[in-house]
Amino acid sequence: MKIVVWNENRHEKENEVVSSIYPEGIHGAIQGFLEKEGLDVSTATLDEPEHGLTEEVLNHTDVLVWWGHQAHDEVTEEVAERVKERVLEGMGLVVLHSAHFSKVFKKLMGTSCDLKWREADEKERLWVVNPTHPITEGIGEFIELEKEEMYGEHFDIPVPEELLFVSWFEGGEVFRSGATFQRGRGKIFYFRPGHETYPTYYHTDIQRVISNGIHWAAGLATPKPVYGNAQPLEPIAGKTAAGR
Amino acid sequence: MKIVVWNENRHEKENEVVSSIYPEGIHGAIQGFLEKEGLDVSTATLDEPEHGLTEEVLNHTDVLVWWGHQAHDEVTEEVAERVKERVLEGMGLVVLHSAHFSKVFKKLMGTSCDLKWREADEKERLWVVNPTHPITEGIGEFIELEKEEMYGEHFDIPVPEELLFVSWFEGGEVFRSGATFQRGRGKIFYFRPGHETYPTYYHTDIQRVISNGIHWAAGLATPKPVYGNAQPLEPIAGKTAAGR
Amino acid sequence: MKIVVWNENRHEKENEVVSSIYPEGIHGAIQGFLEKEGLDVSTATLDEPEHGLTEEVLNHTDVLVWWGHQAHDEVTEEVAERVKERVLEGMGLVVLHSAHFSKVFKKLMGTSCDLKWREADEKERLWVVNPTHPITEGIGEFIELEKEEMYGEHFDIPVPEELLFVSWFEGGEVFRSGATFQRGRGKIFYFRPGHETYPTYYHTDIQRVISNGIHWAAGLATPKPVYGNAQPLEPIAGKTAAGR
Amino acid sequence: MKIVVWNENRHEKENEVVSSIYPEGIHGAIQGFLEKEGLDVSTATLDEPEHGLTEEVLNHTDVLVWWGHQAHDEVTEEVAERVKERVLEGMGLVVLHSAHFSKVFKKLMGTSCDLKWREADEKERLWVVNPTHPITEGIGEFIELEKEEMYGEHFDIPVPEELLFVSWFEGGEVFRSGATFQRGRGKIFYFRPGHETYPTYYHTDIQRVISNGIHWAAGLATPKPVYGNAQPLEPIAGKTAAGR
Numbered sequence: 001m002k003i004v005v006w007n008e009n010r011h012e013k014e015n016e017v018v019s020s021i022y023p024e025g026i027h028g029a030i031q032g033f034l035e036k037e038g039l040d041v042s043t044a045t046l047d048e049p050e051h052g053l054t055e056e057v058l059n060h061t062d063v064l065v066w067w068g069h070q071a072h073d074e075v076t077e078e079v080a081e082r083v084k085e086r087v088l089e090g091m092g093l094v095v096l097h098s099a100h101f102s103k104v105f106k107k108l109m110g111t112s113c114d115l116k117w118r119e120a121d122e123k124e125r126l127w128v129v130n131p132t133h134p135i136t137e138g139i140g141e142f143i144e145l146e147k148e149e150m151y152g153e154h155f156d157i158p159v160p161e162e163l164l165f166v167s168w169f170e171g172g173e174v175f176r177s178g179a180t181f182q183r184g185r186g187k188i189f190y191f192r193p194g195h196e197t198y199p200t201y202y203h204t205d206i207q208r209v210i211s212n213g214i215h216w217a218a219g220l221a222t223p224k225p226v227y228g229n230a231q232p233l234e235p236i237a238g239k240t241a242a243g244r
Numbered sequence: 245m246k247i248v249v250w251n252e253n254r255h256e257k258e259n260e261v262v263s264s265i266y267p268e269g270i271h272g273a274i275q276g277f278l279e280k281e282g283l284d285v286s287t288a289t290l291d292e293p294e295h296g297l298t299e300e301v302l303n304h305t306d307v308l309v310w311w312g313h314q315a316h317d318e319v320t321e322e323v324a325e326r327v328k329e330r331v332l333e334g335m336g337l338v339v340l341h342s343a344h345f346s347k348v349f350k351k352l353m354g355t356s357c358d359l360k361w362r363e364a365d366e367k368e369r370l371w372v373v374n375p376t377h378p379i380t381e382g383i384g385e386f387i388e389l390e391k392e393e394m395y396g397e398h399f400d401i402p403v404p405e406e407l408l409f410v411s412w413f414e415g416g417e418v419f420r421s422g423a424t425f426q427r428g429r430g431k432i433f434y435f436r437p438g439h440e441t442y443p444t445y446y447h448t449d450i451q452r453v454i455s456n457g458i459h460w461a462a463g464l465a466t467p468k469p470v471y472g473n474a475q476p477l478e479p480i481a482g483k484t485a486a487g488r
Numbered sequence: 489m490k491i492v493v494w495n496e497n498r499h500e501k502e503n504e505v506v507s508s509i510y511p512e513g514i515h516g517a518i519q520g521f522l523e524k525e526g527l528d529v530s531t532a533t534l535d536e537p538e539h540g541l542t543e544e545v546l547n548h549t550d551v552l553v554w555w556g557h558q559a560h561d562e563v564t565e566e567v568a569e570r571v572k573e574r575v576l577e578g579m580g581l582v583v584l585h586s587a588h589f590s591k592v593f594k595k596l597m598g599t600s601c602d603l604k605w606r607e608a609d610e611k612e613r614l615w616v617v618n619p620t621h622p623i624t625e626g627i628g629e630f631i632e633l634e635k636e637e638m639y640g641e642h643f644d645i646p647v648p649e650e651l652l653f654v655s656w657f658e659g660g661e662v663f664r665s666g667a668t669f670q671r672g673r674g675k676i677f678y679f680r681p682g683h684e685t686y687p688t689y690y691h692t693d694i695q696r697v698i699s700n701g702i703h704w705a706a707g708l709a710t711p712k713p714v715y716g717n718a719q720p721l722e723p724i725a726g727k728t729a730a731g732r
Numbered sequence: 733m734k735i736v737v738w739n740e741n742r743h744e745k746e747n748e749v750v751s752s753i754y755p756e757g758i759h760g761a762i763q764g765f766l767e768k769e770g771l772d773v774s775t776a777t778l779d780e781p782e783h784g785l786t787e788e789v790l791n792h793t794d795v796l797v798w799w800g801h802q803a804h805d806e807v808t809e810e811v812a813e814r815v816k817e818r819v820l821e822g823m824g825l826v827v828l829h830s831a832h833f834s835k836v837f838k839k840l841m842g843t844s845c846d847l848k849w850r851e852a853d854e855k856e857r858l859w860v861v862n863p864t865h866p867i868t869e870g871i872g873e874f875i876e877l878e879k880e881e882m883y884g885e886h887f888d889i890p891v892p893e894e895l896l897f898v899s900w901f902e903g904g905e906v907f908r909s910g911a912t913f914q915r916g917r918g919k920i921f922y923f924r925p926g927h928e929t930y931p932t933y934y935h936t937d938i939q940r941v942i943s944n945g946i947h948w949a950a951g952l953a954t955p956k957p958v959y960g961n962a963q964p965l966e967p968i969a970g971k972t973a974a975g976r
Contacts (some may be wrong), residue, residue: 088356088400090864110353111428112332114471122480123964127641128957129660132822132914137952141642150476153615153654154469155529155631156332156428159405166654166662170966172477174615174654174662182864184355184400220869223859225398227358232394233416233857234902236366334620338909363863369721371906372713376578376670381708385886397859397898410885410898410906414722418859418898418906426620464625469616477613478658576844576888596842599916600820609769610968638964642957644820644916647893667855670841672888713886715846720882721904724854 001062001218002040003168005030006053008068009045011196018196026067026194026201033207034214046071051079058082063092063214066099069196073103080104088184089224092217094210097194100155105190108183109157115175116152122170124148124193126177130164135178135189135212143205149195151175157190165209167192178209185224189213245306245462246284251273252312253289255440256280262440270438271312277451278458290315295323302326307336307458310343311438317347324348332428333468336461337452341438344399346450349434351403352417352427359419360396366414368437369390370421374408379422379433379456387449393439395419409453411436422453424460429468433457489550489706490528493518494541496556497533499684504686508598514555514566514682514689521695522702534559539567546570551580551702554587556681561591568592577712580705585682588643593678596671597645603663604640610658612636612681618652622635623666623677623700631693638684639663645678653697655680666697668704673712678703733794733950734772737762738785740800741777743928750928758799758926758933765939766946778803783811790814795824795946798831799926805835811870813837820916821956824949826942829926832887837922840915841889847907848884854902856925858909862896867910867921867944875937881927883907891920897941899924910941912948917956921945 007027011018022029027043034041044052046068058064064083068075080103087093087108095105100113101231126143128136152173158181164179179191191209194200201207251271255262266273271287278285288296290312302308308327312319324347331337333350339349344357370387372380387409396417402425409422421436435453438444445451495515498504510517515531522529532540534556546552552571568591569697575581575596583593588601614631616624631653640661646669653666665680679697682688689695739759743750754761766773776784778800790796795816800807812835817919819825819840827837832845858875860868875897890913897910897916909924923941926932933939 016387027268084354101342110328110354112471114472116471118474118476120476120480122476123658124366125662128954129641129643129664130647130914131642131954131957132917132919132952134952136272137954140955141957150474152474153617153619154471154619158398159426159618159650161403162647163651166664168656168660168662170478170480172613172656173474174613174656176617176654182403182862185864187864213474220864220866220868222860222863223872225400225863225873227356227360227398230268230360230394230396230417232362232364232414232416236364236414299841318828369904369906372710373885374670374889374891375710375713375886376673376675376708378708381710384711385713397861398863399861403862403894406891407895412900412904412906415856416900418857418900420861426618429620431620464620466616466619466621466625467628469619469629487906572842598816598840598842600959604962605960606962606964608964608968610964631770638962640962642959644957644959646890646913649891658964658968661962670891713888715844715848715886715888718848718850718882718884718905720850720852720854720902722902724852724902 002060003034003063003065003214004042004044004057004061005065006044006067008071009047010071011069021197021199026196029201030065030210034211037211053079053083055082058086058091061086061091062218063094065094065096065210065214066102066104067096067194068102069098072101075103080107084108087186087188090185090219092214092219093186093188093244094213094217095188097192100190108182108188111158112156113162114156116173118150118171120150120171121147122150124150125168126165126193127168128161128164129166133162133164134216135209136164137212138208139205143203145193145200145203147198148193148200151192185219187217189217197244246304247278247307247309247458248286248288248301248305249309250288250311250314251407252316253291255313265441267445269375270450273445274309274454277282281455290318295319297323297327299326302330302335305330305335306462307338309338309340309454309458310346310348311340312346313342313440316345319347324351328352331430331432334429334463337430338456338461339432339434341436344434352432355402356369356400358400359479360417362394362415364415365391366394366396369412370409370437371412372408373410374406377406377408379453380408381456382452383449389437389444389447391436391442392444395436429463431461432462474485490548491522491544491551491702492530492532492549493553494532494555496559497535498559499557509685509687514684517689518553518698519680522699525699534562539563541567541571543570546574546579549574549579550706551582553582553584553698553702554590554592555584556590557586557684560589563591568595572596575674575676578673578707580702580707581674581676582701582705583676583678585680588678596669596676599646600644602644604661606638606659608638608659609635610638611639613656614653614681615656616652617654618650621650621652622704623697624652625700626696627693633681633691635686636681636688639680674706675705677705734792735766735797735946736774736776736793737797738776738799740803741779742803743801749936753929753931755914761933762797762942765830766943769943778806783807785811785815787814790818790823793818793823794950795826797826797828797942797946798834798836799828800834801830802926804833807835810921812839814839821880822917822951824946824951825918825920826945826949827920827922829924832922840920841913843890844888846888848905850882850903852882853879853904854882856882857900857926858897859900860896861898862894865894866948867941868896869944870940871937875935877925877932877935879930880925880932883924891965917951919949921949
């Protein structure tokens with residue numbers, strides 16, 4: 001299984017708080033804990049040619065992890081469409097935190113993906129509402145993060161196919177923090193935590209959920225369905241020569 | 245409640261079989277049976293300025309019914325985006341037959357919306373799989389259509405929020421023929437039947453389902469959620485002056 | 489539409505705090521605000537013969553509202569089964585607060601329906617996560633209750649068909665507070681608030697949600713499906729005289 | 733992973749057609765192809781003490797496969813409840829064909845689980861409607877069975893959490909043939925095919941689906957949620973000494 005971690009990688013260059021927490025970048029931190037599991041992980045970032053997501057790279061990617069925030073608009077329409085098409089063909093996609101507003105996620109959801117937010121160093125507690133799912137495997141009743149950005153309802157996404165986590169925030173809001181979707185032959189997992197100014201991706205439960213999500217999202221060995229004009233499988237009484 | 249029935253209205257101009265079945269156009273036939281119920285219904289077609297879907301028209305439309313087939317690409321990106329945005333704001337959308345491939349439906353679904361098809365004058369039987377839903381109210385166990393175009397699985401849509409009808413086809417396929425989705429504050433109903441060369445829209449059960457779908461899809465008097473930066477509703481111990 | 493509000497009606501007799509808040513009983517308070525809307529509402533309680541839920545009564549009930557807590561076990565198996573069967577035949581059911589543990593709800597869910605709870609006069613904020621549903625119509629972004637009993641995840645119910653409200657609690661938990669289910673031809677709405685020691689059922693938003701839920705749950709004019717041995721609708725090549 | 737295949741094992745004793753197709757019993761045939769995969773599989777049947785499902789056996793079972801038909805009522809209430817409780821605690825359950833009417837499945841679903849049926853040696857074609865699911869992995873667009881019993885809609889089950897297969901029948905019906913449900917911490921897969929008078933369980937695609945279903949349904953290493961009275965995780969302003 002080949003994994004690519006994509007990161008905008010701008011905050012790390014512009015903000016010392018972020019670069020001190022993530023000296024290798026958020027992508028580097030995620031690559032780090034995934035490689036410790038023995039996974040095959042490479043990275044790609046916004047400022048590389050084609051954002052590091054060439055046809056060649058995507059055609060050999062089983063699961064793509066996406067983190068973006070301030071520069072969603074700098075992702076070219078061409079690359080965003082290319083990634084979307086690969087998801088529809090079966091590439092898994094793990095969408096982290098502010099990537100709820102990425103072009104790729106919005107194209108796949110069909111909604112604004114808008115939400116409430118607040119930066120106030122407040123406590124978040126992610127409650128497991130589905131303890132039977134492989135993505136919550138090994139996690140206790142909740143994950144507690146001392147300081148995170150708040151995301152609050154209403155979260156303008158389609159009704160998730162599976163709701164896995166619901167967050168409680170110190171400031172009074174709740175949020176559907178872990179949700180899955182299918183699009184085409186691709187599986188998508190949205191996971192809320194991971195604001196750039198907090199060491200969230202060093203939290204072992206957060207790492208476990210992201211790793212579980214990658215394994216869940218990986219494509220399966222199922223033949224691609226056939227679309228288009230089809231010959232009948234059974235005799236048709238009234239069959240005519242009608243063509244399209 | 246204000247309803248607009250949109251139709252591509254090309255087959256009716258180019259094909260005598262179609263114009264003989266639908267002398268007022270498919271839009272005219274649908275408007276006809278809806279008005280018999282006392283509903284306020286107008287129509288719009290592809291060749292009108294802005295396809296008849298100006299900001300003014302859409303801002304006063306509660307439910308839009310959409311039929312298109314051979315000229316999906318002639319619908320301008322601007323109008324397709326405008327309609328999509330209105331759905332996200334709460335306008336109901338009833339998508340008929342080959343409109344599964346319309347720009348508007350594909351943008352809202354995020355998938356290819358592809359399927360199998362065959363024109364062979366074959367029998368279709370739409371089975372009700374959800375007898376508790378307002379859209380199937382008043383319909384018996386199934387609706388039988390002597391001759392229709394076949395649409396077969398796999399139908400490349402997101403998992404429907406509600407599956408209402410499953411079709412049996414004489415030639416050996418099945419199809420998820422009636423399905424609902426939510427996007428933003430808008431409700432969407434996809435209903436399969438209605439190939440232009442058959443008098444499907446004169447079938448009283450088909451009319452009942454479309455009418456039920458319109459009533460189900462109409463927007464509700466619920467305040468629009470507030471998005472963006474939010475003040476805390478509860479005191480936050482560690483609150484800082486951190487801004488974005 | 490005929491509505492019956494069922495209440496255990498024991499706390500009201502044994503606890504002065506409860507009887508001072510609900511002098512007519514919880515059932516009386518609910519009947520009161522529903523009748524103000526012009527609805528046809530009667531009540532039934534545990535200590536009546538057959539708990540007030542005779543065949544005669546149930547056969548003429550469109551929607552049953554259920555509140556119970558300390559005496560779930562005193563509801564006879566016969567009446568619990570009778571109510572369950574009526575729901576499967578199309579009677580709507582609105583399940584309030586501690587009725588999550590009622591025999592009827594547990595039989596319909598197939599799970600333990602267990603949860604976390606705490607009585608600490610704490611604040612609850614019910615967030616609307618589905619602003620397109622008729623049950624949330626007219627409600628703002630959330631409903632705030634100054635003091636309520638806490639119910640916390642994990643709530644051991646099947647995955648709801650529709651999730652409408654998620655509660656935030658002052659003490660740190662979240663809860664899926666408004667959820668819908670279908671069983672047979674019946675529609676079920678579970679709504680969390682309403683501990684007996686608080687005046688929750690006098691809150692106008694709570695009243696609106698219960699009223700919306702009753703209208704949503706009311707049965708529809710759809711024929712009952714036919715079950716059992718069926719004759720073929722199409723010729724079968726290999727048909728034999730095989731019997732069961 | 734420990735698998736137990738339970739079978740009523742009555743048709744095999746009473747009907748020569750069945751015993752000639754399944755000389756080792758349906759349970760033996762299923763055990764046979766599962767063991768070829770190297771799985772640890774034992775069997776249990778109705779006429780064994782406690783139907784072969786003692787506390788001891790169930791406590792060491794990860795996934796239970798269930799086939800029953802003519803003697804559902806002979807399964808004792810005690811054993812049916814015991815199996816149900818084990819599913820709620822996390823044991824996977826694969827429910828085959830006429831076991832839709834088993835006590836265990838009906839208790840877990842909360843509905844009648846009724847359907848249409850016909851024995852006419854007719855063709856069934858199971859179409860994959862979800863090609864992204866591990867249970868459909870490796871299966872093509874459909875599975876064709878030359879002769880099977882027909883099961884037709886309406887199938888009176890709760891809305892499946894995941895719909896995987898839809899069957900087309902020669903006689904004109906459709907059926908939701910593969911569906912998943914969660915109850916408590918247990919995962920349930922219902923799979924339609926397998927009438928006793930046909931060699932369905934020797935079909936390699938049917939074997940693959942049952943095997944996939946078993947792997948999908950196996951319990952995960954997630955801690956059991958804690959239920960009951962809970963201490964607050966956060967300070968509560970209005971906290972009182974109120975007890976229950």
